[in-house]
Amino acid sequence: MSLVRHHTGERMSRTVIHNNTVYLCGQVAEDRSQDITEQTRTMLAKVDALLAEAGSDRQHLLSATIYVKDMSLFAEMNKIWDAWVPAGHAPARACVEAAMASPELLVEISVIAAIPEA
Numbered sequence: 001m002s003l004v005r006h007h008t009g010e011r012m013s014r015t016v017i018h019n020n021t022v023y024l025c026g027q028v029a030e031d032r033s034q035d036i037t038e039q040t041r042t043m044l045a046k047v048d049a050l051l052a053e054a055g056s057d058r059q060h061l062l063s064a065t066i067y068v069k070d071m072s073l074f075a076e077m078n079k080i081w082d083a084w085v086p087a088g089h090a091p092a093r094a095c096v097e098a099a100m101a102s103p104e105l106l107v108e109i110s111v112i113a114a115i116p117e118a
Helices: 034-055 073-084
Strands: 003-008 015-017 021-024 060-068 092-097 107-114
Touching: 003 034, 015 092, 021 034, 034 060, 034 073, 034 107, 060 073
Parallel strands: 060 092
Antiparallel strands: 003 015, 015 021, 021 107, 060 107
């Protein structure tokens, strides 16, 4: 069994790798003052960076759970999501309205991805 944790803090690890599967903790935008479009864009850029660090990428997404502060923002978030996900590589996905840890946050995502065999 292979288990590796990256960016481990007191409460969580940002990335956990177990048997060629990457689990990312919830990712949010760096600049919480931005609108849903920019928060989604920068959040997904963080996902890209963490997946790359783990040896994976968005073409190997298995699952995504997206939390949106208000479902009235769903269509705007989906425009960025749809452009980000490579054609033919959409993961299993859930999207729910949720209260956020910080009132400025509009969107958060947690993903699971495979690490491709070398």
